[in-house]
Structure formats: C-alpha cells, structure tokens
Amino acid sequence: ERQGYPEVVFGEGKTVYQIIEIIKVLKARHRRILATRISPEKAAAIQKEVENLVYNETARTLFWKNAEEQTILYQGYVAVVSAGTSDLRVAEEAAVTVEAMGCEAVRICDVGVAGIHRLLDNLEIIRNATVSVVVAGMEGALPSAVGGLVSHPVIAVPTSVGYGANFGGLSALLSMINSCASGISVVNIDNGFGGGYNAALIHRMANEKRGEQQ
Amino acid sequence: ERQGYPEVVFGEGKTVYQIIEIIKVLKARHRRILATRISPEKAAAIQKEVENLVYNETARTLFWKNAEEQTILYQGYVAVVSAGTSDLRVAEEAAVTVEAMGCEAVRICDVGVAGIHRLLDNLEIIRNATVSVVVAGMEGALPSAVGGLVSHPVIAVPTSVGYGANFGGLSALLSMINSCASGISVVNIDNGFGGGYNAALIHRMANEKRGEQQ
Amino acid sequence: ERQGYPEVVFGEGKTVYQIIEIIKVLKARHRRILATRISPEKAAAIQKEVENLVYNETARTLFWKNAEEQTILYQGYVAVVSAGTSDLRVAEEAAVTVEAMGCEAVRICDVGVAGIHRLLDNLEIIRNATVSVVVAGMEGALPSAVGGLVSHPVIAVPTSVGYGANFGGLSALLSMINSCASGISVVNIDNGFGGGYNAALIHRMANEKRGEQQ
Amino acid sequence: ERQGYPEVVFGEGKTVYQIIEIIKVLKARHRRILATRISPEKAAAIQKEVENLVYNETARTLFWKNAEEQTILYQGYVAVVSAGTSDLRVAEEAAVTVEAMGCEAVRICDVGVAGIHRLLDNLEIIRNATVSVVVAGMEGALPSAVGGLVSHPVIAVPTSVGYGANFGGLSALLSMINSCASGISVVNIDNGFGGGYNAALIHRMANEKRGEQQ
Amino acid sequence: ERQGYPEVVFGEGKTVYQIIEIIKVLKARHRRILATRISPEKAAAIQKEVENLVYNETARTLFWKNAEEQTILYQGYVAVVSAGTSDLRVAEEAAVTVEAMGCEAVRICDVGVAGIHRLLDNLEIIRNATVSVVVAGMEGALPSAVGGLVSHPVIAVPTSVGYGANFGGLSALLSMINSCASGISVVNIDNGFGGGYNAALIHRMANEKRGEQQ
Amino acid sequence: ERQGYPEVVFGEGKTVYQIIEIIKVLKARHRRILATRISPEKAAAIQKEVENLVYNETARTLFWKNAEEQTILYQGYVAVVSAGTSDLRVAEEAAVTVEAMGCEAVRICDVGVAGIHRLLDNLEIIRNATVSVVVAGMEGALPSAVGGLVSHPVIAVPTSVGYGANFGGLSALLSMINSCASGISVVNIDNGFGGGYNAALIHRMANEKRGEQQ
Amino acid sequence: ERQGYPEVVFGEGKTVYQIIEIIKVLKARHRRILATRISPEKAAAIQKEVENLVYNETARTLFWKNAEEQTILYQGYVAVVSAGTSDLRVAEEAAVTVEAMGCEAVRICDVGVAGIHRLLDNLEIIRNATVSVVVAGMEGALPSAVGGLVSHPVIAVPTSVGYGANFGGLSALLSMINSCASGISVVNIDNGFGGGYNAALIHRMANEKRGEQQ
Amino acid sequence: ERQGYPEVVFGEGKTVYQIIEIIKVLKARHRRILATRISPEKAAAIQKEVENLVYNETARTLFWKNAEEQTILYQGYVAVVSAGTSDLRVAEEAAVTVEAMGCEAVRICDVGVAGIHRLLDNLEIIRNATVSVVVAGMEGALPSAVGGLVSHPVIAVPTSVGYGANFGGLSALLSMINSCASGISVVNIDNGFGGGYNAALIHRMANEKRGEQQ
C-alpha cells in the first residue's frame, strides 16, 4: 500500500519454516522486506532457502530488496547515536531499519554523558542530521544531553543493558521519559526497530513534502 | 537563537512575581512567549502587570507574541486527538504549544477505542495532518489505533486521568510504550507541552526543508 | 457433582506418573477430563498409558470424554478473539476449555487495534456470539475495542507476550483493568483456561435457564 | 440503541452545570439515566434543576427513569456480597447499577473470610443468584471463597480500603486476579459500576435468551 | 548456647565439601543439626561422608541428631496447614524445622479457601494445636480464613507458587500482610524454615514456662 | 466467646455516632473494649456520651473495662521496642493493645541500629520479656538486631515514617521480611494493634498453659 | 564527642515546643546546632525563645553556633551543584549542612545536562573543589555528567521535583544509582542534609589528616 | 591522565578476544589495568595470551601492573566489611578495586546485625580505617549499624543475595538509602567495583592532600 516501505517480519518466536513461508509470499508483492530478531542459526537456515537476503549479525536482521530498487531514496541522513558497546546491537537494529526504509543512517558510537567531550567532538555530524535516534542503557541521560545540543527531533531508545537497579531497562526508560529537554520522545526498551522506524518516517516525510511541491 | 520558537516558562512552583519578572525580561529579546501550568488566579494577577497576554483556561497557559509576529507560519496542520473529557486539559496544552510554535492545530476530541466509530468518522481529517498528537488516560490504546490508521508519525501523551489501577498514568504510559503499531513514540504523563512541541518540531522541519529548497 | 462439567487437572509441576494416576481415578467417576499445561513430551508419555486422550499441541492440553458423551451440549457459540501469532497458545487454551465444557468456540485470530479493519471485517461473527474471550499481550486495548463494538460480556485475558516494558504481561493486565468500555472483566495473565471457563459458564447458564423453562 | 439500558454519566470531574446539561439532553432520548460519583452537594444542586432524580448517598449515584418504565425487568437476582463496612460504598454502587439495568440486587454485607461462618450462614441466598458481585478491600480472598461455594460466575471488585501495604487496592486486585477458584473475573479497583454492569449484562442475557425462544 | 536448639546450615550456594566440613565441626559441639535447601544430589554426596543424616526429599533438608537425643521434647503439637500440591515443599520445610526443634508437627494438606469445606472438616485438629503455620501461594487468603477460625497465633508463609500476576509470591505476601484477621504475622516468601522456627519457638516457650513452674 | 479478650473497634472511617452506638452495645456483653484510630476530637465527643473511657493521645485509642475487671491478668511482660520519636504513636498503639489484653507492656524507646549502644544498654530488660514487639520505620533493621540478641519470638511492625525512597513504609517492610535473624515475623505497616495483639496472644498462651496444669 | 561537629535536630514532625526544649539542652553541651525541615512559621516561633539562631528560608534550616566558634574551620571548598530552580531548596540544605560542619560551600546553580554548556562554563570552579554534591530531580543524569568531568568524589542527591513518571524522585534515584561514571555514590531522595554531611565528612577528613601530620 | 589510577575494563558481555585486544592496547600506555566480571574460563584463556595477569577467583577480576609499579602507594587502609558468605564475591571485588588503586584493603567478613557481637569485636580495626565499604544483601541494615559506630564515611554496597521478597537486591538498596545514620552513601546493587572505587578515591584524596602540603 504505502510505497517504498519495507514489509516487516518480527522474527521472535517464529520458526525458520514460518519465516521462509512468510518471506516467499511477501517477495511476490513487495519490493523491500525486513526481518528482525533473527538469530545467526536461523538466518543461515533461511538464507539457504531464500536468495539475496543480507544478514546483519549485530542487528540480528535479514534484509531483502528487489534488484531494481534503489538503496537510498532520500537526501540527508538520520544520526544513530549510542552510548556503550553493549547498546550497539539495539543501535544497529535502528540503523538497519532506517536503511531498510530508504534513508541514510550515520552511526555515532561510544559517546556518553560520563565522557561528555566525545559527544561534543561529534556535535557537527549530529547537528546536521534531520533527526537523531539516541540509544542508551546505563546512560539514560544521553537523549537529554543530545536534545539540549540539537534543534531537531530526538527519538530515545532505552536498552536493557546494565545490572542491579536498572530493572531490565526501566531505569533508562523513566530517565528518558522524564527528560527535561524538549523535543524528545521515547519508544519501548530495546526497540531499535521502533526508534529507526520513527526517525525514518520523519526523515521521509520532510523529503516527500518537498517532492509534493515540485 | 532558533528563529520563530517561543521562549517557554514552566509556571509550576514559580510565584506570580517571579513569572512577571521573567516575562518582562523575555519580551525584550523574544517575539513569542509561552507560560504553562498557570492557574486562573495566577493568570489574572500576571495579566494585570503584563499587556497582551492571552490566557487559555483549559490548557492553563499564557501566550504573548509581538504585534508584528504572524500567528501561523507554516502550511498544513497537526492533529491533536483526545479520548475523554478529562483528557482535554492536556490535549489543549498540546494544541496551544503547537500554535505557539506557529503551526496550526486541529482538535479532534472525544474519540476513543471503546467507541471506534467516532474515530473512523474523523479519519480523513486525521490522515491529512502531517503528524498527530494523541492524548489519552484510560484509553491507553488510542495511539495504537490511530497509528494503525495513518502513515505519519504519532506522538502519544499518556494522562493521569483515571482511578484504581491506573497508578497516576503509569498504566497508560506502559500501554503506549508497548504499542505494536509502528510510528509511535511517547512523552511523559500529562506532558501536553512535550507532545505539542515534538509535533510542531516535525511539522516545522518539513516546512523549513521546503523553504530551504526555494 | 455439577453435571457436564469437566474435571480439570493443572499439569504444571506434576510428574507424568502423578497425572496418569489422577486421570485414572477421575475416569471412573467423571465423563469429561481436561488437563492443562502439558508439554508434548509429557503428553506422549501419558497417552501411552491412557486411551482416548486428545492432545492439542498449541493449547498444550489433554482432553478425554466418555464415548457416549456428546461433544457440544449447548446452542450458539463463544467467540475467542486474539491479537498476535504469539497470543495463539493462550487463545487456544481458552477455546479448548470452552469446548471441554460442551460449548462451541469460534476462533477469530490475528485481529488487532493497530489494524482495526481486520477487527471490523469480523464484527458480525463476534457480535453473534453470546460472550467473547479476548486474548492479547502487546495489544492491551483489544478487549476495550471489542467491548465497544458488542453488547455481550467480554472476558479479557492478558498474555505475557512482548518485551521491554511489558513486564511479563503486567502492562496488558493494567490496560485491560483500566478499560473504559463497560462489560469487560479480566482474568490472570496467560490464564486462557480461566478465560474459557468464565465464558462457558455464562454461555451454559443462558442455555440452562432456557432449559429450565421447558 | 440497546433497549432498556441506562445512559451512564461518569460524574467525577464534571461540574454541576455540565451534568445538568447532559442529563437534560439524555432525558429526551432515553428511558433510564444513571450518574455515578456525585457528591451530596452536587446532587442537591442537580436535583434542584432536574425532577425525579433519586440520590443514593452511600453509592453517590443519581438515577432517573421515565415514569412509565418498569423498575425490574428480569426474573431472579444478582447477589452483591461485601466484606467490611468501608467496602459498602463500592458495593452499593454495584447494586444501584444492577438495579438501573432493570435487574434485582440482593445485598449480603459484612461477610468475610476472617469470619467464614457469617458467609456460610448466607450461602443459600448467594447460591440462588444467577451471578455474584463480590466487593472487598482488606479481604482480597473473599471472591475466591465465594467462587468455591457457588457454581455461577463471580465478578470480583477490589476496593482501595485498607492501609499500609494495601497500596490503594493493588494488594486486593492481585489477590483476586491470582485466585485459584475458577469462574472469577475482576474489574478495576473501586469500580462498583463495572462490577454491577457486568453482572447485570450476564443476568439480562440469560433472561433475554429465554425471551427470544418464546 | 540455647539448649535443645538445632544448629542450622543454609545450604543454598554452599558446595558439598563446605557443607560436610561445617557439619563435622558442628557435630562435635551440638546435639541437633538441620541443613536446608539441599538438592537430592548434594544430599547423597554428603550422606556418603557423614553418618546418620536423614534426608527429606520434599523439604530438601538433612537432619542429624545425637543418638541419645530424644526426638520430641515437648507436649502438644504445631499445625502445618497448606493449600496446594505445589506448596508442599515449603510446608514440609516448615514441618521438618518444627521437628528439628523437638516439637511435634501435624500436617494438614490440600485445604484451601476455594474449597472451604475441606478446611472446616479439619477444624478440630487445627484448633487443638498451640500455633499454626499456614503455607500458601495462590491462596493468599488461607491464613486469614484459618486465623478467623482459631484463637492461637498463626504464622503465615507465602510461597512463590503461581504464575502471571503473582510476581514470585509478592501477591500472596501482600494478601497475608493486609489480612484483617488478628493474630497473624508473616515471614518471607518460601521461608518454610522461618515459619517452622517461629512456630516452634512459641510452642517451646509455652512448655518451658510450664517447666519453670515446677 | 474468648474470655478476657477485649472487643476491638476499628475507628478509622466510622462516625462519632456510629462508634458510640457500637460501644454501647458491646458494653452490655463484654468486659473490655478497645477502640483504635480515634482522633482527639472524636475521642472528646465520644467520652461525653460514654463513661469510664480512657483516651491515649499518642496511641489514639479509647479503652473501657468493667469496674470489676482486673487490669493485668498475666505474669511477666511484653517488651515494646521502638526506634525513633515518630515511631512512638505506632509503638504506643501496640503497648495499649497488649495492656487491653490483660498483659503488662514495658516500653523501650529511642533505641536504634544507628546507635547500637543504647540498644545494648537495654538488653537485660528486653531479654527478660517473653516476647518483643519491635516498631521501626527508617530503622528497618532493628528487629533483626533485636532478634539476634534475644531467644524469644519477635513481632516486627514497620512504620510509614520516613521520606524519599521509603515508599510509605514498604522499604521497612521488605527489610524486616528479609531479615536473616530467625524468630522474627512481620505485620502490616503501621499496624501497632496487630503487633500488640500477636505478642499478647503468645504471652497469654504461655500463661494459660501454665494455668491448665494446675 | 566528635569535636566541631554540629548536633543535628530533624525538625519534621516535632512541635515548636519540643524543638525549643531540645535546642536549649544542646546549647549547654555543644558549640554548633543545626535544625532541618523547619517551616518559616515554626522558625519565627523558635527564634523568639532562643537567641542567635540563623534561619535559612530556602533550606528551611536553623543554625546556631557558640560566639567564639569560628565559622570556617577547613581550607578549600565543597561544590554544591544543582540543576533546576526547584532543586534549589535541597541544594541549599546541602550547602547549609556543609557550612554547619565548618567547611566552605560554593553553590553552582541552574546547570543541567539539557544545556551542557552552562555546566562546562563552570567546570574550573567545580574541578577545584575537593568533593561535589550534585542535586537534581528531572536531570537524573547530572551527577553522571559531573562525575565524568572531575576526578574527586561526587555525592548525588535525587530530588522529588518533577511530575508524571518521576514517581516522587524514584526515577532520578535509579538514574543516579545506575550511573556509569565511577566515583559517584547516592543518598536518599530530597536528603540535602545527607549529601552535605557526606561531602563535609570527606572534606574534613582530608584536612584533619593533614592536621595530624603536623 | 590521572596518575596511578588503573584503567578499568568491564568484562561482562565482552569476548575473550575483545578483552585481550583491549588489554594489549592499554598496557602500552598505562601502569595498572583492572578487568572485572571475568569468569574463570575467560580468565584462563586471557592469561594464555597476556603475561603477568593475576586472577582473583572470588572477585572474578584480572589485574596487571607494570613491574616497576609499587603495589601500595598510600598510608592507612580501607575497611571492607561484609555480612554473609554469599556477599563475599562482591566484597572481594571491592577489596581488589581498592588495591588496584594502590590502597590497602582490610577485609572484615561474616559480621552482621543479627549477630551484633561479632561486629563489636571487630570495632577497633574498622574504626581505624579512613573509610569503610559495607557489603550486604539480606543484612540491609549493616551499613547503618557500622555508620553509627564510626565517624568516617561509609560506602554501602547492596547485593542481590537472598530470596523471596528481596527482589534482586532492591530491598537491601532501599534499606541502605533510607538509613538514618549520617555519613552513608550508596552505590548500585552488586557494584563492588563502585564501592571500592569510591572508597579508594576518598582514601587517596586524603593522602594526596597531605602530599601537596610537603
């Protein structure tokens, strides 16, 4: 229906067989397919049956697109900012989702509030994005810090990374929801897909508007 | 710094005297000022000292703009959708914030999941917005329902309305954060301001892009 | 004692041996036996020792009835509505329980608030039921949407499906308990049995009344 | 639309003026109107403007019905069982709602698990109902005890009565949701209206079925 | 120091080797030793090295006493009442602890609020105890029901048995703490040892007093 | 029924008129009456209508006994230990309850874990009691410390005193429930009545046993 | 006992009369007295009876010292950093406590993560302190940001400022406890006194060590 | 940058290969390296590739220092106090961290509030430290007891040891945060590293000051 949007398959809890069947059906009618939450073992088994699937091991995603379909459809880029090494898998899910929607993603990793200078060093590249996805677990304040430095919308993604009183990401989620910087909104814990999807929606919308005008 | 943005004063916990002083200082340097969380009594006292302040009793906001400043600066509109009568004050705070940022807000009230036909009746007007703010307390599922019907971004605002096991809005917040419709992100409980601000940011961004192109 | 009611065995935490012994004793005195929470391995072992047990792999239930006992004892049907693929096992436990109590269950799967049209497409079949069981995890609002569309009682069953801030089903439970549609009541997380039992109780009661009148 | 059902007004947070306007409009089109959560002061002010409103001080409800409308439309009765003195206001809201829907309510008060004999003394009258509403705060186990003694459906209503670790009724709610007696479902804390509405829905349904048959 | 009291070893997290060493040392100085939370495998390995240890598989305890030491030192008995099959392991830990302290324990199993008549059938034997330990998971109300029927002290032990909204026993714990029957106090979730210890302390105290008088 | 026990009236939420009526009825049939949670204003009004009521302002209790009834019926005493000044009202409710049941209460105030020497200074008097009630809010560890120093049963009463992360006494309650000293059981937050009642029950039981022997 | 330390009175819940009595007794034996949580009304009444008490209206503290006692006893200073206007009362309680312990406090206000440049502008003055107290409610990440910029110990004080999902400061507390910058430890919500006391303890200790060496 | 400070590697979630690479890089530029959360298997594999790494099995840490680097750089010592056997691994992580920072750690184990005399027996050695780290799970009150006995700063480390209502250490954390002894601050659950780091920071600071003076 909505042109250029990938069909998305949530892989968690689906068998290899089920995913293969779904992808086969979708290929007939769609130009882009993204499957998330796919373990390496499942990915290998699926790739044996379906051609041209690209697996991203960090993001644990499979992506397919029609050979004629152009990878990047829109100008500018989305910044995907993450705090720690262990937040990378969620950040990568966000970045892959952004790309699956035909938008460019620029990854800025390992920046955090506890070492604010690394964030400031990357400020120009973040400011020049149209929208940022900020992914963090123990650094619940990162979206707030980024939000204070940029004037574009920030999508915050809390992760379940941490131990002790982090309560599976709840601490980061609350931190982000209470953020006092304006221009920040939040998606579910570990929902890199949702973060990337929202960001791409905003990025595309800006471009599509422009398109309509011509 | 950022042109056309209102300066915002968070009125909660500030005295009448403090708010008057802040507004006076801001008027010298800014073209739009928005003060939120202002009780009717406070508003009356402030309006005696500062001219041209518009009070919105439902939203509990005061707004001032320079006489030369145009009210609406951007084309299109933001949809502000709300569920129950008691969600209105938060929805209105969102709508007023959208307007304070020079964007048009179209209010769609009293639509809810429990009476899905009223929502469907308003579908065209919601779909034609660039972005929706969806405000709900007991109807935590409303953003999910709206998100499934539109392809633009949805900012969800949980409210503390309800009783019993709603736990001051936590139930609505969790419901929205867990939403399985893509394209939804969430702000703090009762944070109409944040919902409106995020929506206007997206709405403006689209328009500004267009402007840059010319 | 209560005629036509199955004897129910809660399989969780019981050994194969214990379940076999219990079923053997019950067969002597009852005409219907339902055992829930039985893994495929346990089921296979039990079926070797007890004849005429029907295993439902999705619901993870074993059912036995006396050869002379009629399957369906009552007119009309109970609607068992579920949201996502992963809610199916709980929905099936509900449906099997409805059937074990001599009532007909009509399954309506894969309908959700985020894609409200699929729900509306199935409206007639849901409306014609005497009572609905609505099973959902990430779609905590589904019972509310169904409740707004039908005038019969709705039994809501939250599931533990989801991730991040769903907290093992608590988010769905709170959503359902706070529902603003009238005519909805809630059972424990993942308690498909309880949902089906309540629904069948209501369905039977209506029919029994009718019976008494004759 | 649905014949014989009262139109219901949730009074909390509405002004006297708003409630009067709503009731006036409803009277033109409906035969029964129930308003809940009405303080004595509000009730007095509303009664001055609208004739034939009956106020129930314990339930804090206003009820109006068309002069020609018969009070009780269905045979049999709903049992409304409550534990402590302070649970009475919620139990009464349930009973009044049952009556507003044209069903008879029989009140059984001051029975509790901690004094099980008083419950057993009232067993016959509870057993002869078609459905029970069981209201309790500190006695979270009461629905479980009733459910074990009757074979009809039980609607459990937790109340916020208690202190210390009752957490505004959460303790009672959890207790009831975890109940191991079958045939129990739960509504929101202090939601006497919901308890009564569900019970009446079941009670009516049984009777309506019978009606259809003739 | 305190005569006749067992030395207690908390086995959880201790290696077989550590437990053997501890028991060897204790045997030199004590007449009774109780080790709790011992898996069958650990028990077998320990019994190979230490003589005269009695293993209770349900309670998962090892008990040793000096050959000359009399098993039961006090008159009367403690009632250990439990609700479901899965509560048995905690109830047995309580009973074994009572016995390790030289008191007689009478077990009353499978009585619950949802089937109140089985409780009433056992009333005489419970009433004749000096103190009751009441163990329950899904039946959080059982101590309350027992407390209302007896006039001696009741020690309530919540268990983590259950699923869904029982939150690892928290629901049962809150239910018991909020109990409105007087004469009930509560120990930690699954703490059968604590329940038995408290009960035996009270039972012994009564007997010791008597002894002093002579 | 149970001789020598006071009839107890829970004053919270009852009107002056209701309490007077209840006390009048109880006086005819009982020898001791205790009313808890009575504000000074209510107490004054009640005392005007009923003779010989003793009001304890700290405990907020009213007590009446038949003129012939002896105050103290049992030998020995219960220790009522409390931590801070603000825990006194709960400790006093416990002490008054102990006395209302014909037992002597010895108060040990202002001892706490943070100043362990004051506790050690009072050790002899605590050790010589038959049972201790330990009342504490911010000092959740006090029952644990007392329990380690005495060999009699300890009833722990958490209080809602404190601020910040004490969550209305939940922190103290959890601390006490997790206590690693044996011989401790816990009642509800602020339930001085329950603490005193349990202690007196144990104290009396010991004495009654002795009586039976004669 | 400990020289130079103020005696501290926690004013919450104490009457004017009680506080006056306590201060009078303490003056005889101590050289410094600090009373916290004193409302302006209470302060005025107390000052009428006791001479030389200094009231700090923001901190809500009363301070007295012996005329001969020197105000500042130690070299260097403690930095008291706070985020928002509404965090000021807690920050001031911390600063006053630092001063009451004979240490200098330098206040740095209105710096926050959402406007990181104001924090960086004040970096030198914070870095030159021996220890920092960082006070924040909605800006739970502030201690983390400060901790990453300094190498001395940071005492974090969460405040209950905020609304919606801040849950009375719990969100800020969790944020701080999970902080990934090393060198941060946390005290109770709104516990400015505890933050100041810990900081002064560290500041003094450093100086005292130096003193001992001479 | 900061001389004498170890570089710290958080091992959790890193592969053996990653840790080896990181350590190799760090060795070129640093004189002390500490890696935490390293399982015995990982440690063995890493030690094969990197020389002079010391593994502490209880603390699960790897430590390396330049051959010329002196082990202890500062006078005096830090007391590391722990309650139960199962708290040892966290206490040891604290002690190893203290040592990695060039400070001496004195371990005082198996002291607890429930057996207060063992704590008192070790009082002199604790009092003579400059700062204490107090580690406890079920004994949440231990820091409070220690804090009342010493006048130096206390860093409290809650552990996740326990069962039932300890909720993964939350109970201990709340207990410590609410502690009413002054001079206590808290780090995350199981964060032995943070406890040791804070303590060493304070210990070093005192010594460094002294050094500066010379």
Ligand SMILES: Nc1ncnc2c1ncn2[C@@H]1O[C@H](COP(=O)(O)O)[C@@H](O)[C@H]1O
């Ligand atoms: N990683 C993810 N997290 C949350 N939602 C997802 C994720 N991946 C896919 N989805 C959603 O799941 C839907 C597909 O679910 P399904 O039909 O069960 O495969 C998509 O339309 C997305 O909205």
Ligand SMILES: Nc1ncnc2c1ncn2[C@@H]1O[C@H](COP(=O)(O)O)[C@@H](O)[C@H]1O
């Ligand atoms: N209703 C509101 N809810 C949340 N944040 C707000 C609200 N109104 C204003 N703010 C924020 O508060 C800031 C001003 O705070 P202040 O300087 O304390 O007046 C603004 O820049 C906004 O980011």
Ligand SMILES: Nc1ncnc2c1ncn2[C@@H]1O[C@H](COP(=O)(O)O)[C@@H](O)[C@H]1O
């Ligand atoms: N199952 C149990 N639950 C709680 N506490 C126990 C249990 N078993 C033993 N204990 C306590 O643990 C102490 C012994 O602990 P330990 O020295 O670690 O073996 C005993 O004195 C008891 O107080």
Ligand SMILES: Nc1ncnc2c1ncn2[C@@H]1O[C@H](COP(=O)(O)O)[C@@H](O)[C@H]1O
């Ligand atoms: N302060 C109290 N806290 C808890 N329960 C109490 C208290 N005072 C009285 N009760 C209980 O409340 C019962 C009387 O309740 P009521 O009939 O409502 O007056 C008594 O039998 C006691 O069990």
Ligand SMILES: [Mg+2]
């Ligand atoms: Mg910004």
Ligand SMILES: [Mg+2]
């Ligand atoms: Mg959408």
Ligand SMILES: [Mg+2]
């Ligand atoms: Mg309906």
Ligand SMILES: [Mg+2]
């Ligand atoms: Mg039943």
Ligand SMILES: [Mg+2]
């Ligand atoms: Mg009793």
Ligand SMILES: [Mg+2]
């Ligand atoms: Mg003891």
Ligand SMILES: [Mg+2]
């Ligand atoms: Mg630092």
Ligand SMILES: [Mg+2]
């Ligand atoms: Mg101290």
